Amino acid sequence: MRQAVAWTRFDERGVSGVTPFLQMSGISKRFGGTQALRAVDLTAESGEVHAIVGENGAGKSTLSRILTGAVQSDAGQIRLGGEPQAITSPLRGQQLGIRMVAQHANLVPNLSVTENVLLGAMPAGRFGLWIDWQSAHDRVGQILERIGFEGIDVRQPVAQLSAAQRQVVEIAKAVAVKPKILIMDEPSAVLAQEDLTKLFALIRRLREENVLIFYISHRLDELYVIADRVTVLKDGALVGTVDPRHIRRDELIRLMVGRPLQDIFPHRDSKPGRELLSLHGLGRAGSFKNVSLSVAEGEIVGLYGLVGSGRTEVARCVFGADRPETGEIRVMGRPLRPRSPRDALRAGVAMLTEDRIGDGLVLPLSVRDNVSLASFPAMSRGGMLDRRRQSALVGAKVRELDVRPPDIEQLVGKLSGGNQQKVVLAKWLLTDARVLLLDEPTRGVDIAAKKEIYATIADLAARGMGILLISSELPEILGMCDRTLVMREGRLVGAFTRAEATEEKILSSAAGAAEASHAD
Amino acid sequence: MQTEGSAGRLGRWWFAGGEPRLSALDLSLIAGFLALLLAGAWFAEAFFTERNMSNLMRQVVANGLISLGMLLVILTGGIDLSVGSVVALGGVLFAGITDQLGIGPALAVAIAAGGAAGLVNGVVIARFKLQSFIITLATMGIVRGVVYLYTEVPLSPSHSGFRDLGATLIGLVPLSMIIMLGCYALVWFYLNRTPAGRATVAIGGNEETVRLAGVSVQRTVVAAYMLSGALSALSGAILVSRLGIAQPSLGIAYELDAIAACVIGGAALGGGAGSVGGTLFGVFTLGVINNLLNLVGVKSFYQDIVKGAVIILAVLLVATKRGNK
Numbered sequence: 001m002r003q004a005v006a007w008t009r010f011d012e013r014g015v016s017g018v019t020p021f022l023q024m025s026g027i028s029k030r031f032g033g034t035q036a037l038r039a040v041d042l043t044a045e046s047g048e049v050h051a052i053v054g055e056n057g058a059g060k061s062t063l064s065r066i067l068t069g070a071v072q073s074d075a076g077q078i079r080l081g082g083e084p085q086a087i088t089s090p091l092r093g094q095q096l097g098i099r100m101v102a103q104h105a106n107l108v109p110n111l112s113v114t115e116n117v118l119l120g121a122m123p124a125g126r127f128g129l130w131i132d133w134q135s136a137h138d139r140v141g142q143i144l145e146r147i148g149f150e151g152i153d154v155r156q157p158v159a160q161l162s163a164a165q166r167q168v169v170e171i172a173k174a175v176a177v178k179p180k181i182l183i184m185d186e187p188s189a190v191l192a193q194e195d196l197t198k199l200f201a202l203i204r205r206l207r208e209e210n211v212l213i214f215y216i217s218h219r220l221d222e223l224y225v226i227a228d229r230v231t232v233l234k235d236g237a238l239v240g241t242v243d244p245r246h247i248r249r250d251e252l253i254r255l256m257v258g259r260p261l262q263d264i265f266p267h268r269d270s271k272p273g274r275e276l277l278s279l280h281g282l283g284r285a286g287s288f289k290n291v292s293l294s295v296a297e298g299e300i301v302g303l304y305g306l307v308g309s310g311r312t313e314v315a316r317c318v319f320g321a322d323r324p325e326t327g328e329i330r331v332m333g334r335p336l337r338p339r340s341p342r343d344a345l346r347a348g349v350a351m352l353t354e355d356r357i358g359d360g361l362v363l364p365l366s367v368r369d370n371v372s373l374a375s376f377p378a379m380s381r382g383g384m385l386d387r388r389r390q391s392a393l394v395g396a397k398v399r400e401l402d403v404r405p406p407d408i409e410q411l412v413g414k415l416s417g418g419n420q421q422k423v424v425l426a427k428w429l430l431t432d433a434r435v436l437l438l439d440e441p442t443r444g445v446d447i448a449a450k451k452e453i454y455a456t457i458a459d460l461a462a463r464g465m466g467i468l469l470i471s472s473e474l475p476e477i478l479g480m481c482d483r484t485l486v487m488r489e490g491r492l493v494g495a496f497t498r499a500e501a502t503e504e505k506i507l508s509s510a511a512g513a514a515e516a517s518h519a520d
Numbered sequence: 521m522q523t524e525g526s527a528g529r530l531g532r533w534w535f536a537g538g539e540p541r542l543s544a545l546d547l548s549l550i551a552g553f554l555a556l557l558l559a560g561a562w563f564a565e566a567f568f569t570e571r572n573m574s575n576l577m578r579q580v581v582a583n584g585l586i587s588l589g590m591l592l593v594i595l596t597g598g599i600d601l602s603v604g605s606v607v608a609l610g611g612v613l614f615a616g617i618t619d620q621l622g623i624g625p626a627l628a629v630a631i632a633a634g635g636a637a638g639l640v641n642g643v644v645i646a647r648f649k650l651q652s653f654i655i656t657l658a659t660m661g662i663v664r665g666v667v668y669l670y671t672e673v674p675l676s677p678s679h680s681g682f683r684d685l686g687a688t689l690i691g692l693v694p695l696s697m698i699i700m701l702g703c704y705a706l707v708w709f710y711l712n713r714t715p716a717g718r719a720t721v722a723i724g725g726n727e728e729t730v731r732l733a734g735v736s737v738q739r740t741v742v743a744a745y746m747l748s749g750a751l752s753a754l755s756g757a758i759l760v761s762r763l764g765i766a767q768p769s770l771g772i773a774y775e776l777d778a779i780a781a782c783v784i785g786g787a788a789l790g791g792g793a794g795s796v797g798g799t800l801f802g803v804f805t806l807g808v809i810n811n812l813l814n815l816v817g818v819k820s821f822y823q824d825i826v827k828g829a830v831i832i833l834a835v836l837l838v839a840t841k842r843g844n845k
Contacts, residue, residue: 021619321732330818342734351732359732362725364792371720376715427733 019082021212022181025269026340027076029062036062038237039076044229046180047210049203051223051244054233054256055446060216061103064183067214068100069093080180097180101170101187103444109159114140116158117173134291143172148198162308163190171199175206182206183214186444188222192306192472193507200226218446219247219473232256244455256450264451265479266458271483273297275333276466277349277435279318282327287313288490291327295435295466300457302481303470305510310490311470312354315437318468320344321349345374350433352424354440354470356417362423363413367403368394370412370423375430397426401456417447425456436460439470454480474503539600548837549784549801556808564815572815574692575576579760580807581686581696582607583799585755586774587781588700588707589638589748591799594782595711596744597724597791598652602641603752603778605663609751610634612667615675615682615766624682627757634753635746637663642745646738660775667768675766686762696758703751708796710747720744780827781806784834805830 029037037059044050065071067078069087069191080096087093107116114133115122117140126131140154140253149168152161157487158169167190174182181371184203188196203213203226215227223230225245232239241257278294288310295301305311307328317324320338329336331347338344344351353359361370371394372379379390394408401422403415412423421441426438438457442450457480461467471477477484484501486494494509546812560567586603593600614630621629641659645652675732688695719740722730731737752771760766783789784805785798809830 319732341732341733342736345734353732359726359728361731362722364725365722369722372715373719373722373730373735376718376735380715383714383716385715385718387713431734 020044021081023077023079023082024063024067025077025079026076026085026110027063027073029059029065029066029071029073031062036236037066037073040233040236040237040238042231044212044214047207048228049215049217049226050212051217051227051230051492052233053217053220053223053252055448058233059236059257060233061185062236064185064214064216067093067181067183068098069086070100078427096359097178098183099174099179099181100183101167101174101185103185107158107166107169107173110157112153112157113154113161113169116169117143117154117176119173121176140172140176142170143176147172147175147202149195149202150398155400159506164192164195164308167191168195171202175202178209179211181212181463183216185216186218187215188217192510194224194306194511218444220252221475224249230379233257253447264447264454266455267299268458268461268480268482270300270461270482272299273464276331277318277468279314280328280330282324282329283313283319284313284317284322284324284326287322288487291487291492293468293485293492295468297434297464297466299483300461300467300469300481302484303468303487304472304474304477304478304484304506305487306472309487309510310438311380313490314487315351315439315468315470317435318344319349321351333407345431345433348432348434349437350374350428350431350435351437352421352428352439352441354443356420356424357410358441361412361420364411366409366411367398367415367423368408371397371408371430372425374427378430393430394426397430398423401426401429402452416446416449418445418453421445421449421453422456425453429460433465435466435468437468437470440472441469442471442473442476474506477501477506478503523626529616546786549786549834552807552837553801553808556805556812558814560808560812564812566815567812570692572688572811574694576807576811577697578686578694579811580803581694581762582755582759583774583777583781583806584700584803585703585751585758586778587799587803588703588776589751589794590775591785591787591794591796592707592711592720592744593652593748594787594789595724595791595794597671597721597727597743598645598741598744599656599779599789600638600748601653601656601775602660602663603748604771604774605660605667606634606637606749606752607756607759607774608667608768609637609663610756611760611766611770612671612675612756613753614770615760616759617670617681618677623679627685627754630753630757631750634756635750637753638746638749640732640741641749642699645745650698664838667726670718671766671768674768675760676764683761683764683779686758686760696762699754699758703754704796704800707747711796716740716743724788724794731742744828744841777806777827780831783838784831786838802834805834 022044024040024042027037027040040059040063052063054060057464062071066073067087069090069092072088078087087096087098108119114136118136123132123135123139124130137154144150144152144154149172152165152168158166161169167187187199191199203215206213217223227244229241230244230252231241232252235257273296275294275296280292282291283289287404291314293301303311303314313322316322318329320341320343323339331349336344336347338347357363368390372390375393379386379393391408397406398406403419403422403426412420415423441457442453445453457467457469469477469481478501481500484496484506485492486506488510494506496505566572586607590600590603591608598845609632610633613633614626618626637659641656644650645655686696691696711721719730719735721735723740728738756771759770781802782794782799783802785795785800785802787794787799806827809827810823
């Protein structure tokens with residue numbers, strides 16, 4: 001490859017002559033019909049933060065799973081400190097000091113934080129007959145404190161924690177015993193800025209303690225903050241390893257995607273029309289208070305806030321998934337009191353939820369079924385589905401959003417994250433909603449798919465839809481929104497027009513002006 | 521996609537929607553079933569006789585109808601343990617009122633009673649979000665009690681047409697088998713071609729997604745339990761008509777064979793997988809095993825052991841094949 005020559009010179013450690021700590025050579029893996037990895041050669045050193053980037057399906061997760069022993073490679077060799085190792089099981093991986101923080105927290109929901117962190121290694125009391133709960137709780141409290149995330153009640157069942165807190169427990173579990181290699185798969189996906197700052201502090205500390213950290217992320221900005229080296233994977237093959245100090249963001253994207261990407265965000269000329277959605281003093285105990293906002297025809301309004309700031313809860317109330325206790329919702333001037341999502345949909349409000357696996361899709365069913373789910377009345381007559389009409393409606397949306405493959409009988413469980421998200425979007429677009437609530441619409445989606453989703457959102461706004469965009473990603477908020485509202489601790493604390501909005505202003509507003517801080 | 525052959529298209533059309541396409545798993549299950557038939561021909565001379573084939577078809581109808589209802593409930597992620605008692609309810613009601621009302625109305629009343637039992641199950645489970653296992657375990661006892669309140673002695677009506685439903689043969693094929701296959705066709709249509717049916721399948725896959733899509737989860741789940749009750753009552757009516765007598769103790773432990781048939785046919789307890797075709801296949805597999813062991817003259821408790829072993833084998837096969845995908 002032409003570019004490859006140019007970067008090898010930044011790969012200083014690899015040419016130092018000393019045996020690298022980790023050497024993976026010729027790693028290949030095939031799953032059924034897909035070649036997930038093609039002869040990947042990768043070396044990494046103790047005490048470095050080694051980022052792995054690539055689009056969804058590039059082989060990042062497979063590579064990490066091979067390293068942890070969760071799956072076995074078809075070919076290739078792994079050397080640790082020069083010694084060949086066969087990592088035949090996750091247990092073997094753990095014995096070698098390899099731990100992974102999985103993307104979807106791998107926790108037992110009904111057990112306490114303590115039990116989850118110490119699973120299988122609970123301290124025994126006298127005679128080893130019972131669990132010494134006090135010292136177990138103490139130990140986990142200390143671990144949380146050590147990694148900088150105190151403030152989680154260790155006695156609480158994991159099911160009661162927020163997504164961000166669960167991610168913290170997952171991290172605590174991985175570093176309870178100091179690992180030699182720590183793999184973090186999208187650890188920041190559920191963390192807002194404040195927690196991210198703590199995470200980076202933890203990663204730096206581990207690096208100083210000579211841990212090798214593999215950091216997998218879709219958020220390229222983070223790599224520039226935290227990574228020492230970046231390895232790019234594409235279609236299961238290694239494109240190269242680069243020094244982030246010497247490569248621009250757009251170059252990195254080009255390497256990942258394989259073609260130059262223009263500006264990811266579409267150009268928009270917004271001319272907001274009449275008001276579609278308005279909230280007046282909406283409140284729900286324990287979630288948010290006195291929220292008033294409006295979204296007009298053709299307008300994209302951003303709603304930013306840290307995890308737990310109440311932004312999702314506001315949207316859920318508008319959509320009828322939860323019920324507000326005070327205040328009023330108006331859609332096109334008419335009051336709406338949704339008792340269920342069905343009421344909201346009838347009034348023309350649809351919501352794309354943040355957890356597409358948990359409540360956006362029915363994985364074992366086809367694209368056809370998933371897209372149809374909210375629009376059965378429009379495609380049936382006398383209680384029977386009009387299959388032809390259904391195919392036409394679903395097919396049109398699938399083509400419009402460019403779901404790949406464009407096969408409506410495909411099971412959604414087999415689609416990539418980006419295409420799954422397009423299926424969810426297609427479902428809501430088919431309902432003829434006028435107001436679209438989008439909660440983290442591009443979470444866990446690769447750049448190419450992100451760009452398409454942004455284009456779709458812009459297009460919908462251009463066609464007169466009103467869009468409320470909830471996001472943890474500042475570039476997304478800044479790149480897409482006509483206005484941005486900021487929530488903190490259940491209240492609206494800031495409002496910025498497109499011209500006013502900057503990263504610093506939004507962040508300090510969300511974190512509270514006094515403790516305004518940056519990720520670095 | 522261009523690469524797909526016409527056979528793939530056909531399979532896709534035929535099994536469109538929640539129905540799985542013919543896979544290696546299906547083929548190996550079918551191979552197992554054919555092997556069973558061959559074993560039948562080999563070990564029991566009487567197996568492939570016209571008389572026995574008619575008999576076999578008549579015997580599988582009872583479990584066939586119950587399993588079909590059970591499938592609907594399992595697809596929603598639930599289970600219906602009350603089916604055996606509802607079989608008895610349908611049976612004794614049908615036998616008890618045939619003399620006064622005539623065959624047709626008596627059958628309608630029996631089916632309606634079964635549907636009502638299902639309605640109770642469904643409403644309690646869906647409205648109050650309770651576990652189907654517990655609720656249907658309770659109604660299993662309640663319905664059985666109601667049956668005994670209705671009659672403590674076996675009923676045997678004198679109506680001349682009472683035995684028609686279960687005993688009539690059309691050529692070699694029993695009338696009851698035709699009714700059963702008709703029900704299978706209707707339920708297949710329901711599950712694959714109606715919004716309510718698609719919602720039934722989707723609920724087992726992810727209930728919250730369905731709720732957020734504005735579909736009434738409650739109504740869909742209640743419908744599944746009602747259909748289960750109605751089909752079980754119909755099964756009971758056909759059963760007493762075949763036997764010529766309605767025992768209040770009819771149908772005890774029938775839920776086991778029904779669950780087994782669904783599972784052999786690829787249904788997953790907890791929802792999200794299962795098909796009408798697979799269940800039909802499971803029903804016939806169990807039926808052939810029962811029939812064969814009877815013909816060979818194996819004692820009934822050996823039959824239970826063999827049946828149990830076959831269920832474990834089938835589930836094992838399904839699990840390993842799925843895992844390999």
